[in-house]
Every structure is written in C-alpha cells, then in structure tokens.
Amino acid sequence: MASRSGPIVAPPARSGAVSSGYKFASTWEQNAPLTEQQQAAITALAHAAAERPMPSSHVGGLTTAAAAAAAARRQDQEATTTSPSSREAHEESADMATDLVELTSQHQFYKWFADLETAMKSETEEKYRQYVNTLTRQLEICDEILAHLDGTLHRFDDLQAQHQAVATKTKMLHDACERLVMEKERLIEFADALRTKLNYFDELENIATQFYAPSMTVGSGHFLPLLKRLDECISYVANNPQYADSSVYLVKFKQLQSRALAMVRTHVLTVLKNASAQVQAAVKENSSTGGGNGKMTAITLTEGAETSVLYVRFKAAGSDLKALMEEIESRASRKEYSQILHDCHSLYCEQRLALVQGVVSQRISDYAKKEPLPALTRSGCAYLVQVCQLEHQLFDHFFPVSSSEPSNLAPLLDPLCTTLYDTLRARFIHEADLELLCELVDILRGEVLDEQLGRRRDSVAGLHPTILKTLADVQERLTFRAQTYMRDEIANFLPSPEDLDFPSKLEKAAAAAGGGTDEDSRDYYSTWYPPLEKTLSCLSKLYRCLEPAIFTGLAQDAINMCSTSIQRASKLIERRASQMDGQLFLIKHLLILREQIAPFDIDFSVTHKELDFTHLLEHLQRVLRGQSSLWSSQSLARTFSPRVLDYQVDAKKELEKNLKMTCEQFIMSVTKIAIEPMLSFITKVAAVKVALRSRSADTEAHKALKEQAFATPDKVAEMVATVEEANKVQVPEVVAKMELYLQNQSTCSILFKPIKSNILEAHREVLTLLESEYTTEEVGQIKIMKLSELQAHLDALC
Structure with a gap:
C-alpha cells in the first residue's frame, strides 16, 4: 500500500518584507495578546486540522459508493476552507468515484491502482498546497503591509524630524521673546532709575521757586517738608559727584539751604523776642521796680509770681518753636544743622538771661544783706538749684534732645551761678575763722554737692562747675589760713609761765x-x-x-611744728x-x-626734691688742679647741670624717733637715780677683772677684789644701803610722777618695765659677785635685798 503522506514541500524563502512582517507580527502578538477564549478556539482548530480520516473504499473490496461517501464527507469538511477551484476538483474526483470501475485484468488493476494512488496523493497534498498558497498570499499581503508600514515609518520619522525642527524654532522664539521682555524690563527700570535720579536735579527749580515765594514762611506747613526734600537732594548730589554738573547743583542746593536756615534763625529770634517782650510786660505788672535814667535796676517778685511769669508764660509764648526745634535736633548730626542748633541755643540763652538775671541778682543780694555767710551759702545754693531745675525743664520743652548736654545751657546758667559765686567769694575771701571756713566746706560738699546736686543730677548739672569752683576757692582760703594759723599759733607760739607750770x-x-x-x-x-x-x-x-x-x-608741717614746739x-x-x-x-x-x-x-611721708651741685664743685677743683679739662668728653650742659636728689621725710617716723630717744633718755636717768652707785661698782669690778687677766698689770692689781679700796665689805655695804634707800624712796617718787604725767597705767608699766629690768639685772650681778668673791659673814654684813623681794617691791610700785 502506498504511503499516504505526500511529498514534503519546502517553504519558500523569506524575503525582507516577510522578515519585517514576522517581526511586526511578533511585536503585534506581544502588544495585542489573545484572550483565553480565542486561544481555545485556535487550539480546537489545530486539532481538527491535524486529523485526516481514512478513505471509505478498500483495496479490492471497496465499492465506489463508499468511496463516493468518503469523498462527499471530505468535501463537506473542506468546503469552508478550500478555494472554489479546489472545491471543483473535489467534486470532479467525487464524480469519478461514483462511477463504477470494473477490473478485468491485472494491468487494469495496476492502472486503476496508480490512478487511485495518484488521486490519493493529489487529494492528500491539495490541502497543503492550498495552505501553502494561503500562506504565500498572506506573506505577500504582509510584505505589502510591511512595505506600507515601512513607508509610514519613514514618513513618521520625517514628521518627527519636522516636529523637532518646529519645536527647536519655537523654543528659540520663546527664548528670544523672554530676552526681549527682560531687556524691556531692564530698560523700564533704567528709565525709572534715571527718572528718579533726575528728579533730584529737577527739584532745584521747584524748591527755589517755593523758597523765594513771598508767601513762604518758616511757620507755614510747607516749610519743613520742603526743607527735608532739600536735604535729600543735597545728600544725593553730594554722594554722587560722578554725575555731570553735580558740583554746580550742590552749590545751588547749599545756597538754598543757607537761605532756609537763615530764615529759621530769624524766625527763632523773632519768636523768642516776642516771648521775652510778653514776659517783661508781665514782670512789670507783678513787680516793684526802681532805678534811674529809665533803666531797671531792681526787680522783686514773689516765688509764685516768679515761676508763673518767668517760666509758664514764656513757655506758652514760645510754644511755636517746639515742632521746629525737634526737626532741627533730629538733623543735628549734619554740620549745617548743628551750627544752626547751636545758634538757636545761644539766642535762647541770651533772651532767657536778659529776663532772669536781674531777678536772680536781686534775690541773692537780698540774701546777702540779711544772712550770715553759712546761711547765705545754703540759701543761695538752694535758690540756684531751683532756678537751674526750672531753666532745665523749660529748655527741655524747646530742645528735648539737647537738654541732656549741660554745656548747651552753660551760656545761661554760668552768669547766673557767677552771681552767687561773686557774692560768696567777696565774703569768704576775707574770712579768717577756720571753723567758719570748715563749715562752708561742709555745706558746699555735703549739703549741696552730695545731697541737692546728687539727687537731681542732670537737671542741676549747670550749677555743678560753679559749686566746685567755689569749694576749691574756699579750700584754698582754708589752706592759707591753716598755714598762717600753724605758723602763728604753733611754730611761733610763745608760752606763758602758766603754760610751763x-x-x-x-x-x-x-x-x-x-x-x-x-x-x-x-x-x-x-x-x-x-x-x-x-x-x-x-x-x-x-x-x-x-x-x-x-x-x-x-x-x-603741723606735726613737725608741734613736735619742735613741745621739745622747746x-x-x-x-x-x-x-x-x-x-x-x-x-x-x-x-x-x-x-x-x-x-x-x-x-x-605722712613726703618726698622732697633738691638740686645738688657738689659734682660741679668737684669738677672745678679737678680743673684748677689740672687733673681735668673744662671741655671734657661730657657736654658742657651736662657738666654744669645740677643733679636732682629725692629725699623722703616722714613726720610720723620722726615723731616715733623722737619719742623713742626721749624714752631711752628717761629710762637711763631713772636707772641712774635707782642704781647709779651699783652701776659704778659693777663698772669698776669689770675693770679690775680685766687688769687681773693682764700680764703687764702691776702688783697692786694682783690683790683680791674685796681687798680693793672700792670693794671692801664696808664700801659694798654702804653702796648697797644707798641703792636700797633710792629704791625705797626715790623710785616710788619717780613712779608717782610718771603716773601724774602719763595718766595711763599701761603706759606707765611699759615705760617702767625696762627700768625694773635694769635694777634687777644690776642686783643679780652684785649678788653673783658677792657669792663668788666674799665670804658668808661678809655677805651677811652687806644686807642686800633678795631678788624675789626686790621683784615684789618693784611690781608693787607699777
């Protein structure tokens, strides 16, 4: 039986279009996946196409009817998938199959079998041919589609390139527009800045026109804003000298400023004069005046009227200046305004001084007529403290910033304070009483400086220099009087007999x-x-x-003078x-x-300086002896210039020195009174012992101590009796006199202690000599007091 499989048909070679189509189909499958239902349908179709049924007729025994039936079934199954030409071929095969064939020979059989085999092959391969044809047509269609897509892609690339070019041009256009906008903004800013800068220069004409207008006055509401604008223009032009004609504009602006400040000064002077005139009129109404030649010489006001007239009314009359002065003070950091402010201070002080000087002078004069110097000092200082406070408050009303500086009120307060200073100085310069001068110092330093001025501080700071000056003059006068007093009453004191009694x-x-x-x-x-x-x-x-x-x-000086006077x-x-x-x-x-x-x-130590010319004398002596030349290596100025020597004098140490020396002299004198014979005896004994130890001593010196004329037991007994008598009689008298003079038991004890020590030491030495040089019987004849008894006796004295 022949094989049913037909010849293997090689697939046609894939062209470039087919490859592109395949890639496209693969990409399409990935990008467009089938659903599960679609995949199940494809799987069912694949199974149906894979199975092919066997023919109905069998070799040698199949009938044409069965072959026809099988052909009909195949025709029905492939009707939907085959082309019309294929269906026609199948129909012809079916028709042929329906015909009955009669085989009579082997040759016919082989022929029939060959035809049948050919038909079978043809029938078997027809489906594949049709599938190949279908695929070929699909490939052709895909090639056409891919070719079309390829052209589309090329057009798309061109379109994309064109879009990129358009986008690039659009961005360039956008950037150019932004640059133009920024440039426009910069130009607008530059124009605005230029316009702003030019405004300062353009203001010259505007400001000049307004300043020179007849209606322009300092009191008008336009003056201060215009002055402020003028200051701004001057500052701007001065800070930008690089601009063309800036120096010319600066000069013109400053001229306008000078005119404006002159207007301010004139206005201030006018207001102050008007206020002063009103106050003077009120003073005349509230005071009693007297004088000659039409000139007021005395003004008397009560304290209440003085405050009301001189301060309250002036404050009300000059209140128009407050706002103006605040503006001037706010610009005082500039030189021009600082000068005009100083001028305003001077004008103010002049007007105020003309108003209050007469009143203050009269009040202090009244005090001087009625009160002694200490009371005058208290009253005058208290009154001036009140005046300074009121003037400071009034000045602070007009010049709130400048009032913190005391020097601004000095032209007003100094003359007022000088009135009191002159009055006081005329009195204390002739004062000779030290106690009164000391009282003045206490008043000025304690009551005025520490209490009155110390509590009020800034408000009375203008009085402070005058009080210090007055205090210095009083202290100078006190120093002079103290020196005179020490010279007359201490150094040149002439004691009376009662003083020396x-x-x-x-x-x-x-x-x-x-x-x-x-x-x-x-x-x-x-x-x-x-x-x-x-x-x-x-x-x-x-x-x-x-x-x-x-x-x-x-x-x-006083201690030295006193010490010298006491010594005299x-x-x-x-x-x-x-x-x-x-x-x-x-x-x-x-x-x-x-x-x-x-x-x-x-x-108490004072360093004095004195000139020493001893080196000059020595140099001249060497020159005269020919040992040196006048024109030596040293300069002539150094040769003849004196040396400055410093020496220190300490009055307290000198006092201690004199006291110590006097105490030592007193101790020695009392010691002589108490034990002078004993001291003489001890001295002679010491000389004898020295002679005994000398090899060159004569034979008389070799005698025993008690064999000496001055050291016989009788002489020693006589000496001891004399000393004992002095200790019992004269020493108590000395102690009593010490207590009479010193009047202090501890001082007496301190002074008597070395005397007691000297007495005991002398007795101890004599007792030692007696024990070593004399017999017991001889010592018994001498009857010297024991140390313990002598110690108790002396302790009882002091």
Whole structure:
C-alpha cells in the first residue's frame, strides 16, 4: 500500500518584507495578546486540522459508493476552507468515484491502482498546497503591509524630524521673546532709575521757586517738608559727584539751604523776642521796680509770681518753636544743622538771661544783706538749684534732645551761678575763722554737692562747675589760713609761765578730778600744752575739709611744728622744774600726738626734691688742679647741670624717733637715780677683772677684789644701803610722777618695765659677785635685798 503522506514541500524563502512582517507580527502578538477564549478556539482548530480520516473504499473490496461517501464527507469538511477551484476538483474526483470501475485484468488493476494512488496523493497534498498558497498570499499581503508600514515609518520619522525642527524654532522664539521682555524690563527700570535720579536735579527749580515765594514762611506747613526734600537732594548730589554738573547743583542746593536756615534763625529770634517782650510786660505788672535814667535796676517778685511769669508764660509764648526745634535736633548730626542748633541755643540763652538775671541778682543780694555767710551759702545754693531745675525743664520743652548736654545751657546758667559765686567769694575771701571756713566746706560738699546736686543730677548739672569752683576757692582760703594759723599759733607760739607750770598744773588737775568738780571733762585737755591742742584741733577740722594730698602736706608741717614746739617747751620746763619733768612732759605730749594722729588715714611721708651741685664743685677743683679739662668728653650742659636728689621725710617716723630717744633718755636717768652707785661698782669690778687677766698689770692689781679700796665689805655695804634707800624712796617718787604725767597705767608699766629690768639685772650681778668673791659673814654684813623681794617691791610700785 502506498504511503499516504505526500511529498514534503519546502517553504519558500523569506524575503525582507516577510522578515519585517514576522517581526511586526511578533511585536503585534506581544502588544495585542489573545484572550483565553480565542486561544481555545485556535487550539480546537489545530486539532481538527491535524486529523485526516481514512478513505471509505478498500483495496479490492471497496465499492465506489463508499468511496463516493468518503469523498462527499471530505468535501463537506473542506468546503469552508478550500478555494472554489479546489472545491471543483473535489467534486470532479467525487464524480469519478461514483462511477463504477470494473477490473478485468491485472494491468487494469495496476492502472486503476496508480490512478487511485495518484488521486490519493493529489487529494492528500491539495490541502497543503492550498495552505501553502494561503500562506504565500498572506506573506505577500504582509510584505505589502510591511512595505506600507515601512513607508509610514519613514514618513513618521520625517514628521518627527519636522516636529523637532518646529519645536527647536519655537523654543528659540520663546527664548528670544523672554530676552526681549527682560531687556524691556531692564530698560523700564533704567528709565525709572534715571527718572528718579533726575528728579533730584529737577527739584532745584521747584524748591527755589517755593523758597523765594513771598508767601513762604518758616511757620507755614510747607516749610519743613520742603526743607527735608532739600536735604535729600543735597545728600544725593553730594554722594554722587560722578554725575555731570553735580558740583554746580550742590552749590545751588547749599545756597538754598543757607537761605532756609537763615530764615529759621530769624524766625527763632523773632519768636523768642516776642516771648521775652510778653514776659517783661508781665514782670512789670507783678513787680516793684526802681532805678534811674529809665533803666531797671531792681526787680522783686514773689516765688509764685516768679515761676508763673518767668517760666509758664514764656513757655506758652514760645510754644511755636517746639515742632521746629525737634526737626532741627533730629538733623543735628549734619554740620549745617548743628551750627544752626547751636545758634538757636545761644539766642535762647541770651533772651532767657536778659529776663532772669536781674531777678536772680536781686534775690541773692537780698540774701546777702540779711544772712550770715553759712546761711547765705545754703540759701543761695538752694535758690540756684531751683532756678537751674526750672531753666532745665523749660529748655527741655524747646530742645528735648539737647537738654541732656549741660554745656548747651552753660551760656545761661554760668552768669547766673557767677552771681552767687561773686557774692560768696567777696565774703569768704576775707574770712579768717577756720571753723567758719570748715563749715562752708561742709555745706558746699555735703549739703549741696552730695545731697541737692546728687539727687537731681542732670537737671542741676549747670550749677555743678560753679559749686566746685567755689569749694576749691574756699579750700584754698582754708589752706592759707591753716598755714598762717600753724605758723602763728604753733611754730611761733610763745608760752606763758602758766603754760610751763609743770608739774603743778597736773597736780591741780588731779586734785580737781579727785574732788569731783565740773571741770573734770576739760581738765584732761587743759593739761595739754597749747600748741598740741591747737595742732590736733586744726588737723581734725582740716581732715574732712581738704583733699588728701593737701591735708597730707599740712599735717606733715603741723606735726613737725608741734613736735619742735613741745621739745622747746620741754627744755624750758627742765630749767624751771627738773630734767625728769621735762622728759616726762615731752613723753606725755609726744605720746598724745602719736595717738591722736593715728586715726588719720594718710601717708605722712613726703618726698622732697633738691638740686645738688657738689659734682660741679668737684669738677672745678679737678680743673684748677689740672687733673681735668673744662671741655671734657661730657657736654658742657651736662657738666654744669645740677643733679636732682629725692629725699623722703616722714613726720610720723620722726615723731616715733623722737619719742623713742626721749624714752631711752628717761629710762637711763631713772636707772641712774635707782642704781647709779651699783652701776659704778659693777663698772669698776669689770675693770679690775680685766687688769687681773693682764700680764703687764702691776702688783697692786694682783690683790683680791674685796681687798680693793672700792670693794671692801664696808664700801659694798654702804653702796648697797644707798641703792636700797633710792629704791625705797626715790623710785616710788619717780613712779608717782610718771603716773601724774602719763595718766595711763599701761603706759606707765611699759615705760617702767625696762627700768625694773635694769635694777634687777644690776642686783643679780652684785649678788653673783658677792657669792663668788666674799665670804658668808661678809655677805651677811652687806644686807642686800633678795631678788624675789626686790621683784615684789618693784611690781608693787607699777
């Protein structure tokens, strides 16, 4: 049986269009996927096409009817998929199959079989041929579509290129439009800026026209805005000198400004004069005046009328200036306005001074006629404090910014304060009383500067320089009078016999104190030497009234003068009474002076400078001896110029030195009174011992100590008895006199302590000599006091 499969037909070679179509179909499949229903239909068709039924007739036994039936079924199945030509061929085959064939020979059979096989092959391959034809036609259609699409794509690329070109041109056009808009805006801004800048130059004519108009006055509402615009134009032109003709415009603008400021000055002067005229008229109505030649010489106003007339009315009359002055002050940072503001201050002060000077002078003159100097100082300063406050308030009303600077009111307040200064100075310059001058210093410094001016500060700052000047003059006068007082009452003091009546004066004071009289409180000071009392009294007054530097110099001089005067008095008392009285007098007063100056918190050391020409004398001597030349290597100016030497003098240290020296002299003198024989004996013993140790001593020196003429037991006993008598009689008298002069137990104890030590030490040395050089019997004959007994005796004394 022949194979049913037909010959394999090779697919035609794919052209470029087919490849493009295939790619397009693949892209289409990816971009347009089938639904599940569509895919199921395709799968069913694929299965139906894959199965082909066997023919109905069999070899050798198939009837033509069966073959015809099979052909009919195939025809029915392929009717929908085959072309008309194929259907016609199938119909012819069916017709042929329906004919009955009769085979009589083998040859016919083979022929029939070959025909049948050919028919079968043809029938089998027909479907594939049709499918191939269909695919070929589809490929041709796809090639046509791809060709069409290729042309479309080329046209699309051209269209895209054209669109890109159009977009590029559109963007360029848009950018050009934006540039033109920006350029237009810049030009508009430049034009506006140019117009703004030109406005400053164009204002010259406008401002000049308005300033020179007859109706333009400072009091009009257009003046200040026009002045402000003028300032803006000047500032702009001055800050932009690079513009053409800017210097010319600046000069013209400044001329207009000068004219405007001159108008301001004239207006201010007019307003102030009008206000002054109104106040003067009110003053005449409220005051009593007197004088000659038609000139007012005295003005008397009550305090209430003075405030109302001089200040309230002037404030009301000049209120028109307030707004103008505020504008001027707001521009005071500029030179022109600073000058016009200063002129306005001067005009104001001149008008106010003309109004109030007569009233203030009269009031201070009335005080001077009725009151003493301290009361005049208090009243005058209090009145001027009130005047300064009122003037400051009035000035602050017109010049609120300038009122914080005291110098602006100085032309007004200085003459008013000078009136009080002249009145006070004429009085205190002739004052000789130190207490009154010190009282003036206390008033000016404590009551006026610290209290009145310290509380009010800025409102009375104009009075401050005058008070300081007055205080300085009073202190200068006080310093001069203090120097004169110290020279006359301390340095050149001539003591009377009563002043030198020591110790009688002390004894009387002690008796009065013991009697409990009323003079107890003054006896303590009455026993002082007058220069000491005057020195301390003067220093205590000056300490709170003078500056530390000035007081230090005066204190230095006063202490030196007082110390010198006390030393002179001590020598005079030594002549009148005794050396011990003079020494105790000096110790007493030096101790008091040292104690009383201790509270003064000052440095009593003063550095003095003096010129030293000793080197010049030595140089001239060397020149005369030929040892040096006048024209030496040193310059002539250096050769003949003096040397400046500094030396320091400390009054307190000098006082301590004098006190120490006097105490040492007193201690030695009392020690001699108490143990002089014993001291002489100890000295001789020391000399003998030195001689005994000397090899060159004569034979007399080799005698024992008690064999010496001065050291026999009898002589020693006599010496000890003399010393014991002095310790029991004279030393208590000395202690009593010390207590009389010093009047302080602790001071007496301190001063007596070294005396006690000297007495005990001398006795200790004598007792040691007696134990070493004399026998017990000899010591018993001498009868010297034991150290313990002597210690108890001396302790009981002081």
